[in-house]
Amino acid sequence: MTPELDDLFEFLRFPSVSTDPARRDDVRACAGWLMAKLTGMGLATELHETPGHPVVVARNDHEAGRRTVMIYGHYDVQPVDPPELWTSPPFEPELRDGRIWARGSTDNKGQMLAHILGVEKTLREEGSLPVNLIFLFEGEEEIGSPNLAPFLEARRDELACDVIAISDTGMVAPGVPTLGYGLRGITCLEMILRGPARDLHSGVFGGAVANPATAIAKLVAGLHDADGRVLVDGFYDDVRELEPWEREMWAKVPGAAERDFLDVTGSPALFGEPGFTAAERVWARPTLEVNGIGGGYQGEGSKTVLPAEAFAKISCRLVPDQDPKDILAKLERHLGVCTPPGVTLEIRPGHDGKPYAADPHSPLGKAAQRALREAFGSEPVLIREGGSIPIVQDFRDILGVDTLLLGLALADAQIHSPDENFTVENFEAGIRMNQALLRELARD
Ligand code: BES
Numbered sequence: 533m534t535p536e537l538d539d540l541f542e543f544l545r546f547p548s549v550s551t552d553p554a555r556r557d558d559v560r561a562c563a564g565w566l567m568a569k570l571t572g573m574g575l576a577t578e579l580h581e582t583p584g585h586p587v588v589v590a591r592n593d594h595e596a597g598r599r600t601v602m603i604y605g606h607y608d609v610q611p612v613d614p615p616e617l618w619t620s621p622p623f624e625p626e627l628r629d630g631r632i633w634a635r636g637s638t639d640n641k642g643q644m645l646a647h648i649l650g651v652e653k654t655l656r657e658e659g660s661l662p663v664n665l666i667f668l669f670e671g672e673e674e675i676g677s678p679n680l681a682p683f684l685e686a687r688r689d690e691l692a693c694d695v696i697a698i699s700d701t702g703m704v705a706p707g708v709p710t711l712g713y714g715l716r717g718i719t720c721l722e723m724i725l726r727g728p729a730r731d732l733h734s735g736v737f738g739g740a741v742a743n744p745a746t747a748i749a750k751l752v753a754g755l756h757d758a759d760g761r762v763l764v765d766g767f768y769d770d771v772r773e774l775e776p777w778e779r780e781m782w783a784k785v786p787g788a789a790e791r792d793f794l795d796v797t798g799s800p801a802l803f804g805e806p807g808f809t810a811a812e813r814v815w816a817r818p819t820l821e822v823n824g825i826g827g828g829y830q831g832e833g834s835k836t837v838l839p840a841e842a843f844a845k846i847s848c849r850l851v852p853d854q855d856p857k858d859i860l861a862k863l864e865r866h867l868g869v870c871t872p873p874g875v876t877l878e879i880r881p882g883h884d885g886k887p888y889a890a891d892p893h894s895p896l897g898k899a900a901q902r903a904l905r906e907a908f909g910s911e912p913v914l915i916r917e918g919g920s921i922p923i924v925q926d927f928r929d930i931l932g933v934d935t936l937l938l939g940l941a942l943a944d945a946q947i948h949s950p951d952e953n954f955t956v957e958n959f960e961a962g963i964r965m966n967q968a969l970l971r972e973l974a975r976d
């Protein structure tokens with residue numbers, strides 16, 4: 533065990549599950565650990581309270597005339613469910629087969645700690661950093677960052693910077709440095725269809741009243757056509773076309789061929805919008821997914837019941853220039869019009885976030901590419917991401933700066949799933965990458 537891995541293991545032992553009220557103190561304790569680590573490195577470190585989990589900000593001594601770089605990360609993690617599917621306990625990190633196994637190992641503690649340790653190493657080796665640095669770490673990314681945009685608004689001046697760097701996205705294949713320049717946005721909702729006042733005997737009443745489970749199945753089935761295109765009126769109105777260079781580049785990206793999607797997902801076949809490759813469908817096209825659906829008897833055996841209600845949880849992934857509020861309104865209208873007879877519809881809107889895309893060929897994008905080349909010794913690929921980090925477009929709207937996404941999450945890192953893991957190789961590469969990045973961003 534190296535001192536770097538010792539640090540990571542300590543960080544990973546905090547069960548900082550932001551969505552779980554029972555973990556509130558653990559999330560705070562994790563922020564406390566970060567505070568101690570950053571203070572110990574000689575950075576000026578502050579813990580900021582929010583209505584939810586705390587934000588941690590740390591900075592070196594800023595000097596006039598240097599570039600100011602913000603590095604963002606999140607110290608909260610997803611729940612571990614289902615716990616029985618983990619090979620080793622999620623908050624007792626283990627080193628096996630060259631990987632660190634724990635919840636948060638890739639998403640995002642391992643990737644963000646690599647940045648911290650890169651800075652620590654540079655400070656040890658050089659005595660100072662080549663840039664003005666701001667570390668911004670939050671504990672609510674996995675619940676949609678509800679308190680971070682107001683925090684940015686309130687502290688716009690203190691947080692002023694020239695560029696933001698984040699390692700919280702994908703790396704297309706081991707050893708292939710990956711610069712992300714886009715993220716999908718998101719809008720979530722839950723819908724509930726209600727029929728009879730209580731669950732009924734399906735023989736005594738079935739046939740005379742509508743069944744909410746049947747109705748929700750119909751409503752959900754009507755959201756896509758047979759090819760998987762979304763049928764909500766106006767859904768594609770504001771979708772920005774893919775650029776020819778993107779299609780050309782993505783066709784050659786290692787790890788993003790149709791075969792790779794089949795292998796990594798374990799699905800029997802690919803399916804989706806005609807006219808687009810799997811990578812294009814995920815990185816540059818909007819989607820509507822059912823995240824959960826239910827109603828009626830779910831136990832062993834049979835129960836002849838006509839359920840009183842049924843639900844579905846839905847999220848849309850959005851691309852530039854779709855607007856989450858506009859899509860939500862279109863979806864609500866569609867669901868209202870298409871609700872089958874005999875039931876009532878309730879819609880509960882959830883969290884949302886805007887899509888993001890930047891130019892990876894900008895001067896700072898090129899600096900990031902140089903840093904990746906240096907850290908990995910090979911040519912970086914440029915991709916957009918299927919996942920979302922909603923605060924990234926807020927960074928642009930509020931602070932006026934673009935974000936560089938230097939992802940280290942491999943396709944088999946199992947983020948959000950049991951047996952999440954991070955390769956020691958990427959952890960070490962992340963430390964090198966941070967050092968190269970600050971050096972390159974300091975140049976003109
Ligand atoms: N790190 C992920 C996002 C991600 C993962 C982007 C892999 C690209 C590749 C992030 O922590 C995440 O899971 N975000 C949520 C956001 C949501 C809760 C608002 C997501 O994408 O579902």
Ligand code: MN
Pocket residue numbers: 610639674947948
């Ligand atoms: Mn995540």
